[in-house]
Amino acid sequence: MSAFSAIDDEEQEIDQNDFTPGIEPQATWCPGCGDFAVLKALKGAMPELGRTPDEVLLVTGIGCSGKLNSYFECYGYHSLHGRSLPVARAAKLANPGLEVIAAGGDGDGYGIGGNHFMHTARENHDMAYIVFNNEIFGLTKGQTSPTSPKGHKSKTQPHGSAKDPVRPLTLALSSGASYIARAAAVNPRQAKNILIEAIEHDGFAHVDFLTQCPTWNKDAKQYIPYTDIQDSDEYDFDTSDRREAADVMYEAETKIHEGEVLTGRFYQETGRPSYGQEKRAIGEAPDQPLAERYFDEDAEWERAVDDIAAHHT
Amino acid sequence: MRSGLHIYTHRHYPSRIRGGHTYVEVRAGDEPVRSRGNGFDFLLCLGDSFGRSETEGAFYGNEELKPLTEQFDELNEGGVIVYDSGQFDEADIARTELAERAEENDWHVYPVDLRSIAREHGRAIMRNTAGVGVTAALIGQDLSGFEELLKESMSGEMMEANLNVLQDAYERAQEFDMSHDITLPEGSHEEQHAMLTGSDGIAYGALDSGCRFISGYPMTPWTDVFSIMSQKLPKYGGISEQVEDEIAAATLALGASHAGVKAMSGSAGGGFALMSEALGLAEMTETPIVYIEAMRAGPSTGMPTKTEQGDLEHVLYSSQGDSCRIVFAPANVREMYEQTRLAFELAYDYHLPALVVYDQKLEGELRSVPVSFFDREPDPDLGATLTEEELRDAAHDASGKFKRFQHYPDGEREGVNPRSIPGQKGGRFLATGNESSPTGHISEDTVNRKRQMERRMGKLESVSAELDEREASNQATYGDDDAAYGILTWGSTQDTAFEAVDTLDDAGHSVKAMGVSDLMPFPDREVTEFLESVSECLVVEMNASGQFRGLVQRELGQFGPKLSSLLKFNGEPYRSEEVVAVFEESIDGGQPDAQNVKYVPATGD
Ligand SMILES: Cc1ncc(C[n+]2csc(CCOP(=O)(O)OP(=O)(O)O)c2C)c(N)n1
Ligand code: SF4
Ligand SMILES: [Mg+2]
Numbered sequence: 001m002s003a004f005s006a007i008d009d010e011e012q013e014i015d016q017n018d019f020t021p022g023i024e025p026q027a028t029w030c031p032g033c034g035d036f037a038v039l040k041a042l043k044g045a046m047p048e049l050g051r052t053p054d055e056v057l058l059v060t061g062i063g064c065s066g067k068l069n070s071y072f073e074c075y076g077y078h079s080l081h082g083r084s085l086p087v088a089r090a091a092k093l094a095n096p097g098l099e100v101i102a103a104g105g106d107g108d109g110y111g112i113g114g115n116h117f118m119h120t121a122r123e124n125h126d127m128a129y130i131v132f133n134n135e136i137f138g139l140t141k142g143q144t145s146p147t148s149p150k151g152h153k154s155k156t157q158p159h160g161s162a163k164d165p166v167r168p169l170t171l172a173l174s175s176g177a178s179y180i181a182r183a184a185a186v187n188p189r190q191a192k193n194i195l196i197e198a199i200e201h202d203g204f205a206h207v208d209f210l211t212q213c214p215t216w217n218k219d220a221k222q223y224i225p226y227t228d229i230q231d232s233d234e235y236d237f238d239t240s241d242r243r244e245a246a247d248v249m250y251e252a253e254t255k256i257h258e259g260e261v262l263t264g265r266f267y268q269e270t271g272r273p274s275y276g277q278e279k280r281a282i283g284e285a286p287d288q289p290l291a292e293r294y295f296d297e298d299a300e301w302e303r304a305v306d307d308i309a310a311h312h313t
Numbered sequence: 314m315r316s317g318l319h320i321y322t323h324r325h326y327p328s329r330i331r332g333g334h335t336y337v338e339v340r341a342g343d344e345p346v347r348s349r350g351n352g353f354d355f356l357l358c359l360g361d362s363f364g365r366s367e368t369e370g371a372f373y374g375n376e377e378l379k380p381l382t383e384q385f386d387e388l389n390e391g392g393v394i395v396y397d398s399g400q401f402d403e404a405d406i407a408r409t410e411l412a413e414r415a416e417e418n419d420w421h422v423y424p425v426d427l428r429s430i431a432r433e434h435g436r437a438i439m440r441n442t443a444g445v446g447v448t449a450a451l452i453g454q455d456l457s458g459f460e461e462l463l464k465e466s467m468s469g470e471m472m473e474a475n476l477n478v479l480q481d482a483y484e485r486a487q488e489f490d491m492s493h494d495i496t497l498p499e500g501s502h503e504e505q506h507a508m509l510t511g512s513d514g515i516a517y518g519a520l521d522s523g524c525r526f527i528s529g530y531p532m533t534p535w536t537d538v539f540s541i542m543s544q545k546l547p548k549y550g551g552i553s554e555q556v557e558d559e560i561a562a563a564t565l566a567l568g569a570s571h572a573g574v575k576a577m578s579g580s581a582g583g584g585f586a587l588m589s590e591a592l593g594l595a596e597m598t599e600t601p602i603v604y605i606e607a608m609r610a611g612p613s614t615g616m617p618t619k620t621e622q623g624d625l626e627h628v629l630y631s632s633q634g635d636s637c638r639i640v641f642a643p644a645n646v647r648e649m650y651e652q653t654r655l656a657f658e659l660a661y662d663y664h665l666p667a668l669v670v671y672d673q674k675l676e677g678e679l680r681s682v683p684v685s686f687f688d689r690e691p692d693p694d695l696g697a698t699l700t701e702e703e704l705r706d707a708a709h710d711a712s713g714k715f716k717r718f719q720h721y722p723d724g725e726r727e728g729v730n731p732r733s734i735p736g737q738k739g740g741r742f743l744a745t746g747n748e749s750s751p752t753g754h755i756s757e758d759t760v761n762r763k764r765q766m767e768r769r770m771g772k773l774e775s776v777s778a779e780l781d782e783r784e785a786s787n788q789a790t791y792g793d794d795d796a797a798y799g800i801l802t803w804g805s806t807q808d809t810a811f812e813a814v815d816t817l818d819d820a821g822h823s824v825k826a827m828g829v830s831d832l833m834p835f836p837d838r839e840v841t842e843f844l845e846s847v848s849e850c851l852v853v854e855m856n857a858s859g860q861f862r863g864l865v866q867r868e869l870g871q872f873g874p875k876l877s878s879l880l881k882f883n884g885e886p887y888r889s890e891e892v893v894a895v896f897e898e899s900i901d902g903g904q905p906d907a908q909n910v911k912y913v914p915a916t917g918d
Binding site: 308 | 314315505506507508509513517518520521523525526528545546547548549550551552553554556557558560561564565566567568569571572573574575576590591594598684687688689690691693695698700701710711712713714734735736737738739740741742743744745746747750752753754755
């Protein structure tokens, strides 16, 4: 019997309101903030995924985006600025049954946590990673972020940013993510479906979620007009083809600064084992979830003395 | 060890991939051996350290002769030198003035063409085996133990060749005209002994604590613990992760622990600097964790393979806010095993980070310990953790959220709220690095803040009380209880200080010593009693600013005028005679003339 009976509990009825915390039912984001759309899409995804609050571990970074944890009912870990991924991936290794989701801002994920982003994608951990991309540092009041367009003026870049912005989709692709999509707050239905797919995907799924920040980023307050690349004849490409995906990503990451927003699935690699599966296959992780062992009263624990007698005498 | 002796070794090696003078000190005795001792009696010099490098313009000087010349100062009178005459040029040897020095110090020199012996039966690289054969013959040790070792670690032609080299070298050396008077003592063990490094001690302590997750990034001298664990964990059903940096390492371990696994991470001082944010997160989210900190000579990259105890303040205070952690500094293999176990036990019982700090000296020093010492039950207990059944009766908010951070928890230990684990039904809560309310939601309420701080910090007081009540103290004392003078030290310097006490005793001094392991919470009562009982105390540590002496004064708020400091920070561990000399010269107000060390008199004298 599992010590974690919430996991894969088929019996429970699931309603998306189960994911609204009784303690903070109302988010305190600014009116019109794109972050609301992520929250709504995530709540909407849960009943369709068949997940209950007690089997989801949501790990966030720090930022307006990181507050997601306060407004989404589940096991939450509001970690450090940029560090959601290391917490999340270890939790998934410790208990693969958990539905582990990581989330944070563009500064959080592409700046201070950029190294973890690259490596978590490369390792292909089985989890969804949602980046609230508002092209700005929201919580610290509007400084230039890694995705702010070149020339973007802020209090810390008074003459406009001299830097080219990060290309997050391309970065995810070259790092090794196996599912890459872009959603936008202005298209909630697509966003929900993308989150469902990302969470269901067996590997590292990166969702760059465009979330306008009307308070600090007046340049990009709407993300319209948007084009769903799956619906557009102009972008007829095979999402499982790396090269084709790279081309369309390039288009999307260029056009966003020219006023056109491309959303949808950019890359979907199927059949690739997740990191956990790889580790188990080579014998570097146990077949049974590690976390279960501590609750198993019949578990046999190896004794160091046997090793010492065999190898140190 | 197999011949019934007690062993101690210390590794010297430079931070370079190729070459450089590398050597191992081995000390053997019929009684337990506690330190590297003073000087040595037998030098086996293979002299290959930089055989193949350009000598012209070499920045490090003539490396080829270093294995010989660098040891001259430490070779005792009447000592033996065996060098490979197949390796050294006679003219070079003459330049070292070996003959003159040997005459002066009554050294017994045996040039042996080890290279040729090796070549005859195998390859030149087996010179070391030839050296062992010669050494065995010269100190009157039979070959059976060495043969056994070769057979265990090699096979086929390679083993055969080595056995022949060993035998031949031994037989030739037996024919030598021996003039020296050095033999190996006879020893016998009543029970089986094992030889382990400090790193082994930590790793086995962790494994016996049920630790099944480690994340790390290589950095000397921590790498040993990390690699031992990485090799063992798959066999123990655990997981090891080499990750992108120490920030990730420290944070992954928290993720694993949060998800219900006993987990650890660690680094050397430099990597630990990157871990400080996660350390604070563990304190704030009350995530149990064990972090290991391996000291080497700093600041910055410092001297990567040289020892120092300079990270004391770094481990005690790094990360923002008030520290709320346990820090142990074990002194030897046994303590490393035991205190690592204790670190896990307390971290999981009290939901805070427990640190084990050690140094390059302990990392690689081998000591023999009876196998029975480790014959204990593993302790995989998760500490203050609820089962689903217990969760049903635990306090929840009206909306069904588990109250993970209650102001006045009703658990077994004061201030500790037993936790739930993600995936458990009815256990969901929010963990955050922000200050939080009882359900974990962010709160900046002043009353809540004060209570939560007091509760978390209070756990440290409970730990302190628990440690105080335990029968076995982590502090080790040595010497006559009624002694007039004291030596106070911490971590790896302890056993050398104890050896100094013996020497001082023999010389008629009245002195005792205490080695402190509990750095946080600090053992106020024990150290106060010790210092009150002596008239003066020499505080011995390996750093330049007297961090431990500072800690003692900070924690106890007195004794300044009693405490003088002995400091060493040249990269090498103490020899007990250095402690002895400074003690003798400094008591009663003398000013020692110390060469490799630094003496700082007590304040207010
Ligand atoms: C180590 C560290 N550095 C800086 C900060 C301050 N800080 C908090 S959030 C943030 C940036 C937030 O931007 P982003 O990640 O894009 O999130 P957003 O608020 O836009 O959702 C910064 C710089 C911090 N909390 N920790
Ligand atoms: S500052 Fe911007 S990102 Fe933050 S809540 Fe307000 S609108 Fe949203
Ligand atoms: Mg942002």
